[in-house]
Amino acid sequence: MQIWTVLRPVLTVAAVVVVLLVLDRVVSRVLRRLTTAHPEAAAWPVLRRCRVPFLTAAGSALLLAGGRLAVPGAGVVRHVLLVAVLVSCGWLAARMVALLLDTWLSRYSTGPRDPARVRRVRTQASLLGRVCGAGIAVVTLAAVLMTFPAVRSVGTSLLASAGIVGLVLGVAAQSTLGNLFAGLQLAFSDMVGIDDVVVVAGEWGKVEEITLTYVAIATWDQRRIVMPVSYFVGKPFENWSRRGPGITGTAVLHLDHSTPVGELRAEFERRLDTHPLWDGTGRALQVVDTTPSTIVVRALMTARNADDAFELRCWAREELIRYLRHHHPAALPRLSFTEAPATPEDQVAPMVAVATRS
Incomplete structure (x- = not known):
């Protein structure tokens, strides 16, 4: 009986490893065939990067399900596996969002090339990826913290004062939230996009990066001007390539x-x-x-x-x-110097001077 108690967890782990190896082989073969059939698709590199978080989530979930039967008393192990499942699921969700955004962007990059439209889609995809990534990170962290009983009890007690806390956080993060909404407005209103040529505060440059809080502009002399996103929403600026680069x-x-x-x-x-x-x-x-x-x-x-x-x-x-x-x-322009003609007053002046001396 004691030997079986030791062998059950080992067999469970071995079975999960075998399942993951088979699953990895099948998924890799399918991806290889799809890549050979459609090498122009830009989504395959991102889909390959989903392999590790997918296997981690599947392995943690299988171990968690098998661990409840094999070692029902190992509460710490189950809790670690649960945290691993939540973190790997958040990791996989972030990779899937990147996959969807890259697929959306590749539709415009491989079709008829409209430079202005491609720049606009790149800007929107970049900001959407950052917003979704931040949201997934916050949700994943909250889910992990809620697995701890102490944090869950504290969260229940603070739920009654959530309105006051939200008001305080809203006032404290007013600038950050303003930049966040300004960044979304900047992306979807088509005011400025990545690679656009702009003139900001008297400086000419090309938009190099747009984040949730700032816009980086590369000038002609290799300097970088970093402006808050709210500047482009509240102040005038020149965009030389909004509708076309001409x-x-x-x-x-x-x-x-x-x-x-x-x-x-x-x-x-x-x-x-x-x-x-x-x-x-x-x-x-x-x-x-x-x-x-x-x-x-x-x-x-x-x-x-x-x-x-x-x-x-x-x-x-x-x-x-x-x-x-x-x-x-x-x-070519020149400066001309000529002698001014004599006036009657100039001729009378010497005679007056001689009469005065006499």
Whole structure:
């Protein structure tokens, strides 16, 4: 009888291990065949990452069910197995949420490419994943704590004052909750998304990361600007790629009034036709203003994105100035100094001075 009492837990563990090995082999073979048949699906890597939490949850559940029959007096072991089941189920739920979000995102990434729509879906999937992950973690922790009798009794006594506690927590976490709802509003209102080109507080950059509390923006000089999510909900900012990445670049030149604008316009269009960064949509060279000493010439050119537009602006300035320096150097702005003509008062002044001395 004593030998059987020792063998029953060992046999139970061995049986559970055998079941898990068979289950793992079957699931791995099925996943391998599905991956071979549909290698383009982006959900398979995430589904493989569900293997460990699934086996952990199944093994803990089987041991918990078998342990009640084999070792009914081992309360500590049953409690540890119960906690393992709850934690592994929460782990598996988080992986399944990631699987669903990746499947949703892959539908837009593999279909007809709409960059603005893909960025919007990526932003929404990222924030939904963070919210669901935080919710699953809180629920799992609460379920684990409720398995302890002392915590359960304390929770029952505090249930009567839950309204007051909730009010205090709401006031204390007002900023955090505000950022949370602002992040959800930011994702689903399509104001800004990951990889969008924005201008915030006078700084130009690309949205690198959006979390529940902050937005990280990578600037052109490799700096990172971290702004609270609530800033984008309550203050104005520029989004250069909200509906599409295309943008118009401008290059402004101050030239002399004698500049041959027509010839300069023809040269600008001729050179722009051969530039690979111009998207062929629009272009113009116009005199937009004058000053007492110069004219203001503005060159417009469209590009596929903000980076190409910046390169085109720099190229246009350099090429137009080079052309004028070689062919029309007088068109470049200069400062003229001439002697003012003599007035009658200037001629009378020396005569008055001579009369005074005499």
